[in-house]
Amino acid sequence: xxxxxxxxxxxxxxxxxxxxxxxxxxxxxxxxxxxxxxxxxxxxxxxxxxxxxxxxxxxxxxxxxxxxxxxxxxxxxxxxxxxxxxxxxxxxxxxxxxxxxxxxxxxxxxxxxxxxxxxxxxxxxxxxxxxxxxxxxxxxxxxxxxxxxxxxxxxxxxxxxxxxxxxxxxxxxxxxxxxxxxxxxxxxxxxxxxxxxxxxxxxxxxxxxxxxxxxxxxxxxxxxxxxxxxxxxxxxxxxxxxxxxxxxxxxxxxxxxxxxxxxxxxxxxxxxxxxxxxxxxxxxxxxxxxxxxxxxxxxxxxxxxxxxxxx
Numbered sequence: 123x124x125x126x127x128x129x130x131x132x133x134x135x136x137x138x139x140x141x142x143x144x145x146x147x148x149x150x151x152x153x154x155x156x157x158x159x160x161x162x163x164x165x166x167x168x169x170x171x172x173x174x175x176x177x178x179x180x181x182x183x184x185x186x187x188x189x190x191x192x193x194x195x196x197x198x199x200x201x202x203x204x205x206x207x208x209x210x211x212x213x214x215x216x217x218x219x220x221x222x223x224x225x226x227x228x229x230x231x232x233x234x235x236x237x238x239x240x241x242x243x244x245x246x247x248x249x250x251x252x253x254x255x256x257x258x259x260x261x262x263x264x265x266x267x268x269x270x271x272x273x274x275x276x277x278x279x280x281x282x283x284x285x286x287x288x289x290x291x292x293x294x295x296x297x298x299x300x301x302x303x304x305x306x307x308x309x310x311x312x313x314x315x316x317x318x319x320x321x322x323x324x325x326x327x328x329x330x331x332x333x334x335x336x337x338x339x340x341x342x343x344x345x346x347x348x349x350x351x352x353x354x355x356x357x358x359x360x361x362x363x364x365x366x367x368x369x370x371x372x373x374x375x376x377x378x379x380x381x382x383x384x385x386x387x388x389x390x391x392x393x394x395x396x397x398x399x400x401x402x403x404x405x406x407x408x409x410x411x412x413x414x415x416x417x418x419x420x421x422x423x424x425x426x427x428x429x430x431x432x433x
Contacts, residue, residue, distance in 0.1 A: 124173045127180045137166035138173055138181045147277050182273070206276030207236040209283055215241070217286045219248050221279060227253050228267070231260035232275055297329030304334060305408070309401035332423055337364065337404035340411055341372065343425050350379040351419075352410055358388055363403035366391045 124130070130138070140148045140163055149155070155163075210233070213221065218237070222230045222245060230249065234242045234257070246254060300319075304312050316334070320327040340349065353361055353376055365373045377388050415422045 124171050124177055127177050130177070130181070133162060133166055134170065135181050137163050137170055138178055140164075141167050141170075141173075142178055142182060143273055143277075147274065206273055206280075207233075209280045210236050213283060213286070215244055217283070218245060220286050221283055222249070227256040228260045229275055229279070231257050232264060232267070232272065233279065235261060235264055297326065297331075298333045300326070301330045301333035301335075304330070305412075308398070309405070332426055335408055335411060335422060335426065337407055339426060340407060341368075344411070344420075346379065348414070348420055348425075349376070352407065352414065354380055354384070355410055356407055358384060360403045360406050362389060362391050363395065363400055364407050366395055366400045366403075 136148075145164075149160075210218070218233075218241065222233055225233075230245070230253075234245055237245070246257065249257065304315050307315065316327070316330075319330060340352065344352070356364070361376075365376060373390070377385055380388065411420070412422070414420045
């Protein structure tokens with residue numbers, strides 16, 4: 123039995139790798155081997171004595187950290203460390219989500235560990251809430267997984283990735299696009315389409331509401347500091363018209379949030395006013411809020427989703 127790691131040649135180390143993970147998997151990980159070298163490896167595997175577990179473990183560690191490229195004398199072999207998860211860099215967000223779909227929590231955790239923090243959070247946001255906690259626990263114990271297991275998972279995920287569709291940039295329709303279309307309608311038509319959507323497709327209605335902004339949403343869901351900045355950016359005449367018909371308590375609170383000079387200049391609209399004029403003024407406020415979102419000042423999806431906000 124081979125017990126001394128230091129007595130192994132580079133060829134023997136590669137042969138041990140082939141014997142541990144199998145030839146098919148090893149060839150998918152070690153690229154660029156010539157047919158001659160593959161025949162040499164096969165012959166070495168047949169001729170080698172049995173190898174102790176500790177020696178196999180040491181060889182696998184060396185392979186994993188990329189030192190085999192320095193040991194093996196193949197001119198066709200690429201220089202530099204071998205990185206089993208390198209293929210992940212070529213995948214976009216949608217492909218990464220598809221890659222981990224239906225995988226067990228240890229595999230998802232292993233994939234997430236290879237990614238940037240922002241990418242990890244995007245994957246975690248999409249997985250089944252029931253296994254989020256388990257994935258986080260797995261992330262903390264990946265060092266307990268044998269290197270053979272890590273390499274095997276990497277190879278399987280790499281093969282799976284080859285079957286993922288190569289996406290292109292195009293509109294997929296859905297809630298966001300529908301919300302933009304409805305938001306360009308007048309108030310009466312907008313209300314009619316939303317009611318129809320709610321009755322006929324409640325799930326899609328929920329998705330649309332994540333992106334569809336109304337004047338009432340601003341009053342009910344926006345933090346006071348955001349409303350203050352938003353209303354301060356609206357012309358006083360339009361603001362006065364937009365506030366027409368609201369409870370006096372709401373109007374007073376909005377006016378009191380304005381700078382002193384604007385408070386002094388604010389004059390409520392007296393008498394009856396056409397509904398379409400009030401709705402038009404309120405649309406201007408909605409447009410102002412969307413501009414804040416476009417500038418990155420606020421995140422409409424967070425505010426409309428009902429999540430808690432901290433001022």
